[in-house]
Amino acid sequence: MMGHINNLVVEMVRDALGDDAVADLFAKAELESRIYQPEVVYPESEFQALFRGAQSVFGVGSDDAEEAFAAYFMKRSPEMFPAIFEQAGSARGLIERIPTIHRNFPASASQDAYRDKVAIIExxxxxxxxxxxxxxxxxxxxxxxxxxxxxxxxxxxxxxxTCCKKEGAEHCRVVIEFHGQKAGV
Ligand code: HEM
Known part of the structure; x- marks a missing residue:
């Protein structure tokens, strides 16, 4: 996982609970306290330890932690990358850009370690x-x-x-339907 996402997990804890909770987060994750290089790909195990640490610090399960993280991600992303949101112009515009945004994010030194996880199949x-x-x-x-x-x-x-790897499917498949006037834009 790229350091950008690891940093967002840390910042979510800091914003909600303060610096002491961040120290607690790294302790619970059994990791050295640090700031990640946003464009470097770190081991997935490090992200997983951080995310479990965040669940423990907040005292919530994985579903609630993912919900909180999604909200934080979508609060911070437009603040950090306003041009991406402006150019996207619509939900479809942003969602269609996901593979390109993700692929362009790693620094050249980390390109070899990067692999796509979200693909558009329709x-x-x-x-x-x-x-x-x-x-x-x-x-x-x-x-x-x-x-x-x-x-x-x-x-x-x-x-x-429509299907989920956690329930034995080969991949997760997520369908986004566009209703109303902006459908198809
Ligand atoms: C400004 C827009 C966005 C930025 C800058 C961004 C950036 C990133 C980065 C850097 C990663 C780490 C990728 C990796 O290391 O493999 C990531 C992961 C992820 N992004 Fe985005 N993203 C954006 C928009 C979106 C949107 C719109 C969605 C979904 C609708 C999305 C869903 C995800 C998911 C699910 C992951 C986790 C992948 C994993 O399992 O490791 N992203 N994003």
């Missing part, structure tokens, strides 16, 4: 279908972020998962 005026395959099993986050994308751009639609 895009029609009515819907986009995403396939998600990751050892981090963040499909709840994916669904929730997609839902917040619709809300962010003031659009109507629906998000659902």
């Amino acid at each position: 895009s029609t005026p009515e819907r986009i279908v995403l396939e998600y395959d990751s050892p981090n099993q963040l499909c709840n986050t994916l669904r929730r972020v997609a839902r917040i994308c619709l809300d962010y751009f003031g659009e109507e639609g629906a998000v659902h998962e």
Whole structure:
């Protein structure tokens, strides 16, 4: 996982609970306290330890942690990357850009370590279908972020998962439907 996401987990804890909770987070994750290089790919095990640490610090399970993280991700992302949101212009515009945004994020030195986890397997005026395959099993986050994308751009639609790796499927599959006037834009 790229350091950008690890940093967001740390910042989410700091914003909600303060610096002492961040020290606690790293202790619970059994990691050295640090700031990550945003564009460097770190071991997935490090992200997983951090995310489990965050659950422990907040005293919540993985579903609640993913919901909170999705909300934090979609609060911070427009603040950090306003041009991406402006150019995207719509939920479809942003969701269609996910593979490109992710692929362009790692520094050149980390390109070899990067692999795609979110792929677009269908895009029609009515819907986009995403396939998600990751050892981090963040499909709840994916669904929730997609839902917040619709809300962010003031659009109507629906998000659902049609199969899930946690339930034995080969990949997770998330469908984003576009309803109302902006469908197909
Ligand atoms: C400004 C927009 C965005 C930025 C800057 C961004 C950036 C990133 C980065 C750097 C990663 C780490 C990738 C890796 O190391 O493999 C990531 C992961 C992820 N992103 Fe995005 N992203 C954006 C938009 C989105 C949107 C709109 C969605 C979903 C609708 C999304 C879903 C995810 C998911 C689910 C992961 C976790 C992948 C894993 O399992 O490791 N992202 N994002």
